[in-house]
Amino acid sequence: MRKQYGDVVALDGLDLVVPSRTVYGLLGPKGAGKSTAVRILATLTRPSSGRAVVAGFDVARNPADVRKVIGLAGQDASFDDGLTGRENLRILGRLSRLGSRGARRRADELLERFGLAHAGDRLVGTYSGGMRRRIHLIASLLRAPAVLFLDEPTTGLDAPSRAEIWESVRRLVADGTTVLLTTPCLEEVERLATAVGVIDRGQLIAEGSPAQLKAQIGRHIDVVVESADHVPSAMARLERLTGRCPEADGSRIVVAAVDQAPALPLIVSELDASGAVIRNIGIREPGLDDVFLTMTGQTVGPAQPVETPEAVS
Ligand SMILES: Nc1ncnc2c1ncn2[C@@H]1O[C@H](COP(=O)(O)OP(=O)(O)OP(=O)(O)O)[C@@H](O)[C@H]1O
Numbered sequence: 419m420r421k422q423y424g425d426v427v428a429l430d431g432l433d434l435v436v437p438s439r440t441v442y443g444l445l446g447p448k449g450a451g452k453s454t455a456v457r458i459l460a461t462l463t464r465p466s467s468g469r470a471v472v473a474g475f476d477v478a479r480n481p482a483d484v485r486k487v488i489g490l491a492g493q494d495a496s497f498d499d500g501l502t503g504r505e506n507l508r509i510l511g512r513l514s515r516l517g518s519r520g521a522r523r524r525a526d527e528l529l530e531r532f533g534l535a536h537a538g539d540r541l542v543g544t545y546s547g548g549m550r551r552r553i554h555l556i557a558s559l560l561r562a563p564a565v566l567f568l569d570e571p572t573t574g575l576d577a578p579s580r581a582e583i584w585e586s587v588r589r590l591v592a593d594g595t596t597v598l599l600t601t602p603c604l605e606e607v608e609r610l611a612t613a614v615g616v617i618d619r620g621q622l623i624a625e626g627s628p629a630q631l632k633a634q635i636g637r638h639i640d641v642v643v644e645s646a647d648h649v650p651s652a653m654a655r656l657e658r659l660t661g662r663c664p665e666a667d668g669s670r671i672v673v674a675a676v677d678q679a680p681a682l683p684l685i686v687s688e689l690d691a692s693g694a695v696i697r698n699i700g701i702r703e704p705g706l707d708d709v710f711l712t713m714t715g716q717t718v719g720p721a722q723p724v725e726t727p728e729a730v731s
């Protein structure tokens with residue numbers, strides 16, 4: 419798929435295959451083209467060129483057929499804050515041609531199933547962030563879709579609400595739904611997805627299982643020594659031990675991307691022999707943010723909080 423808005427190339431030949439009954443995670447930073455891909459696949463916009471087939475239907479030639487078998491929980495779903503959750507769902511159900519009785523029954527069933535029955539008669543305007551996301555998810559399920567698109571389903575949620583959404587997605591997949599999920603969140607794809615595509619500037623720059631992507635990067639050894647005085651000797655030992663050039667930042671030393679990390683006791687005894695006093699040491703599995711950093715030189719997701727230097731008086 420290729421999509422251009424004026425001079426902006428939102429998608430630059432994105433090519434994806436998503437096996438049925440799996441979760442595919444599309445991971446990328448802001449503006450990478452994730453929502454554009456979802457919008458094309460959900461028939462909300464057309465590709466400038468290229469072709470996409472969803473559940474056997476061509477999105478450009480048979481959009482009405484595609485719409486019958488998909489659900490979409492978009493980044494900007496429209497709910498009426500002045501109506502209750504149940505009322506909103508009934509209206510959306512009728513718009514999806516479930517009929518008035520069918521819409522009512524389905525709304526009740528889904529509210530119950532996703533733990534929102536108690537809040538169904540409250541105004542959506544009074545819902546918490548987690549409840550809102552859940553009702554968006556419910557709205558995308560009114561027609562029991564074969565293919566579900568979730569555009570950043572948990573962005574901005576706290577940990578318990580995210581866990582609830584993840585559990586709901588797992589249940590849907592167990593029941594036979596195919597899910598394409600976009601996210602800036604590494605943990606989310608590791609928790610849910612069988613396959614991950616890393617997207618940057620409209621292109622797929624890496625693809626595989628979360629484990630495969632992590633294996634491309636290797637492990638990290640993290641060492642914190644007592645003070646900066648201990649850094650040079652510790653670094654020399656670590657370099658000899660791993661064959662890699664360590665990096666130091668204050669009293670913290672990192673050896674990035676070792677294919678085979680030496681056993682922890684060996685690292686400890688070597689560092690001990692070097693005379694460096696160790697405060698902390700660890701062998702870290704890489705996260706998908708390391709994958710992204712290695713491939714694009716950029717981090718994914720919210721920037722780390724930066725410590726502001728104290729004003730000097
Ligand atoms: N309707 C539009 N008109 C013009 N430019 C657009 C439009 N929609 C998207 N774009 C541009 O296309 C690029 C991809 O946007 P898209 O919304 O797909 O990114 P995204 O990966 O979903 O980002 P985010 O993580 O912020 O949601 C961006 O540069 C964006 O500004």
Ligand SMILES: [Mg+2]
Pocket residue numbers: 452453454493569
């Ligand atoms: Mg988006």
